[in-house]
Amino acid sequence: MSLLIKQAEAILTGLKGAEARHPGTDIRIEQGIITAIGHLDALPDEKVIEARHCVVYPAWVNTHHHLFQSLLKGEPQGLNHSLTSWLSVTPYRFRAAFDEETFRLAVRIGLVELLRSGCATVADHNYLYWPRMPFDSSAILFEEAQALGMRMVLCRGGATQSRVIEQSLPAALQPENYDDYLRDIERLVGRYHDASENSFQRIVMAPTTPLHSTTPSQLKEMAAHARHLGIKLHSHLSETVEYTDAAYGKFSSSPVEFCAEQGWIGSDVWFAHLVKLSQEEIQLLGESGTGIAHCPQSNGRLGSGIADIIALEAAGVTVSMGVDGAASNEAADMQSEAHAAWLLQRARKGMMAIPRLQGGRFEGGADAATIEDVVRWGTAGGANILGLTACGTLEVGKAADIAIYQLDDPRYFGLHDSAIAPVACAGRAHLKALLINGRCVVQDDNLANVDLHQMQADARLAVKKLQHHALA
Secondary structure (H helix, E strand, O other): OOEEEOOOOEEEEEHHHHHHHHHOOOEEEOOEEEEEEEOOOOOOOOEEEEOOOOEEEOOOOEEEEHHOOOOOOOHHHHHHOOHHHHHOOOOOHHHHHOOHHHHHHHHHHHHHHHHOOOOOEEEEEOOOOOOOOOOOOHHHHHHHHHHHHEEEEEOOOOOOOOOHHHHOOOOOHHHOOOHHEEEEEHHHHHHHHHEEEEEEEOOOOOOOOOOOOOOHHHHHHHHHHHHHHHHHHEEEEEEEHHHHHHHHHHOOOOOHHHHHHHHOOOOOEEEEEEEOOOOOHHHHHHHHEEEEEOHHHHHHHHHOOOOHHHHHHHOOEEEEOEEEEEHHHHOOHHHHHHHHHHHHHHHHHHOOOOHHEEEEEEEEOOOOHEEEEEHHHHHHHHHHHOOOOOOOOOOOOEEEEEEEEOOOOOHHHHOOOOHHHHHHHOOEEEEEEEEEEOOEOOOOOOOOOOHHHHHHHHHHHHHHHHHHHHHH
């Protein structure tokens, strides 16, 4: 049976330029694939989703998350710390407190939060691994995503050496043996990795940070091994000035130059953050086709800065968006992230404006990023980076990953252009439906078999449990 999305007020496609908005009002889906977009009449026995007063976007693709942090939102001791000290105070302090039950709950909370923002795909940079770990955090991520009908890309993090800030951690959180790390990557690839363009399960080689989590020789071997296995590469880079200090202090090169020397740039690589870059680094990233997971809210929350997405994209970098961890982003959903990306790129350019009497040429930065740019980054950009080329845009022949937003809140009343509402107006729009590969996984803001009241109660108990463990 086919499905028809009927009479949408606006359709944004995730494409560039004149194709960013489709003039049609209806989308037909057959066997999970978009087969027509335009002004369509319902077929006999065709199921219809009435989209009057709704806008339709491609489902968001989140290219960088730490789902376990969903139980660490607003943690008081780390609330006013910048990145390096925050790592010690919050995520590293609580890592040992997570058991199978709390980890699974945190993952479920994060995935539900993403789904209700219209997100179909998440690349989770999971670094909760240690020697003789009593539960399989990788398996839990895939189990929870499958139960909810989401696409999961596991960026298998971890470390084979310690940072100074980690030296005092419990023995259970010490670095993994390098050979064991590689063996686990191979296990995960054999068990889960699906290289197809419409995949629901992918594995990525993703040591937590290139500068601190492993040695240069191991990093180079990881890149070669990942390419042998046919998987992509991901990590954090240049989130703050500490990365520059560390790279020059340890390796006498910039962070991007160091990664390039180890084979860690290219079209199969993307980095989270990239806030602090020189022009030479931007050029190197662009020439190599490396990608970025732009995380504006986390970068703002930690005071790291605003990545120059416009310069990066102009240089040839593929731009995507990620929400990072909820321990540094208390609104870890893609609608909030898109809103922040739209505003902060404009603010960044505006901060560079100077008076004309001092040689200035512009007043402000309101032309820096459009709503259509942001939608493209958060959908098509992410799908391209992850290699999920069947997804990310609303086009005939693409998988039906579609978010339908119902604009019935007063924040949308009086809006002249409904198409921009889910990004421009902030907050979270009512999700009339979220389709993933044509299957409706969210309907009228509800998920089947998900009890939000029980989840809230479970989360409160889990937070108390984590707090108790961290104080012990």
